[in-house]
Amino acid sequence: MSKLIASAGKGGTGKSTLAALTIKYLVSQGKTPVFAVDADPNYTLGDALGIAAETNIGLLREEFMDERATIPAGMSKNALLERQMQAAVQETKDIDLLVMGRQEGPGCYCALNDVLRNFLDMATGSYPYVVVDNEAGMEHLSRRTTRRIDSLVVVAEHSVKAARAAGRINQLVDELKLDVDRRFLLLNKVPGEPAPEVLAEIENSGLELIQALPYDEELARADAEGRPIVELPASNPTYDSLAGVLPRIVG
Numbered sequence: 101m102s103k104l105i106a107s108a109g110k111g112g113t114g115k116s117t118l119a120a121l122t123i124k125y126l127v128s129q130g131k132t133p134v135f136a137v138d139a140d141p142n143y144t145l146g147d148a149l150g151i152a153a154e155t156n157i158g159l160l161r162e163e164f165m166d167e168r169a170t171i172p173a174g175m176s177k178n179a180l181l182e183r184q185m186q187a188a189v190q191e192t193k194d195i196d197l198l199v200m201g202r203q204e205g206p207g208c209y210c211a212l213n214d215v216l217r218n219f220l221d222m223a224t225g226s227y228p229y230v231v232v233d234n235e236a237g238m239e240h241l242s243r244r245t246t247r248r249i250d251s252l253v254v255v256a257e258h259s260v261k262a263a264r265a266a267g268r269i270n271q272l273v274d275e276l277k278l279d280v281d282r283r284f285l286l287l288n289k290v291p292g293e294p295a296p297e298v299l300a301e302i303e304n305s306g307l308e309l310i311q312a313l314p315y316d317e318e319l320a321r322a323d324a325e326g327r328p329i330v331e332l333p334a335s336n337p338t339y340d341s342l343a344g345v346l347p348r349i350v351g
């Protein structure tokens with residue numbers, strides 16, 4: 101069974117960056133093909149990976165709705181969806197990318213989430229690792245798009261407030277009784293050493309601080325210029341420090 105690695109945290113903390121660098125690491129270790137899932141309706145993981153996804157689940161679902169009347173005889177709705185999902189996976193040499201996209205119009209993403217959950221169940225057997233890039237906030241946890249998570253990394257910036265917010269995510273995981281094997285806190289964009297006040301709040305959060313990453317000019321520059329994060333050199337300080345702890349995250 102494949103190992104599933106997911107992230108959570110407030111907006112802009114570095115979840116997608118973490119996902120991209122985790123994928124870079126897995127590829128460097130030959131743990132391929134890596135299954136990359138962009139579960140953020142406002143998807144950016146493809147850019148970080150340098151993969152242009154031609155379609156996404158949301159778009160395919162719209163098409164499916166339009167063409168419902170013409171489902172081939174003998175094919176169930178689920179089988180058709182499954183086939184379309186397969187078509188949504190963008191395959192490259194080492195990484196297969198699935199972009200969830202968004203549902204058109206108002207309302208909740210329930211149907212899309214059901215599809216994603218089923219698809220993940222189906223697909224996970226064929227990949228050693230699945231890395232899910234989540235949207236900001238906590239809603240995706242309540243939606244339970246994955247049945248189990250091997251490693252959940254809560255990404256937070258360096259402040260007491262951010263550490264408290266991370267603690268609330270941890271609480272929610274408990275309350276929802278999510279099947280999460282390991283949980284970590286990753287501090288990102290830390291100016292120098294983490295402040296004692298922040299470390300104390302992390303103690304309260306119940307999460308294990310796995311690493312404190314500094315603000316990284318090279319990474320910020322690459323991202324600003326639209327260069328894929330995975331193309332950063334292995335000597336990049338953020339990648340280098342992450343690579344030191346990723347063996348524990350990926351298990």
Ligand SMILES: Nc1ncnc2c1ncn2[C@@H]1O[C@H](COP(=O)(O)OP(=O)(O)OP(=O)(O)O)[C@@H](O)[C@H]1O
Pocket residue numbers: 109110111112113114115116117118140234235236288289313314315316317319320323324338
């Ligand atoms: N260690 C770092 N040093 C400098 N800049 C960083 C660092 N980590 C992330 N960034 C930058 O911060 C911004 C937000 O990062 P990212 O997109 O990974 O966050 P996110 O949590 O996925 O955001 P969202 O919630 O919007 O999906 C990006 O411009 C990224 O390049």
Ligand SMILES: [Mg+2]
Pocket residue numbers: 115116117140144233234235
């Ligand atoms: Mg993101």
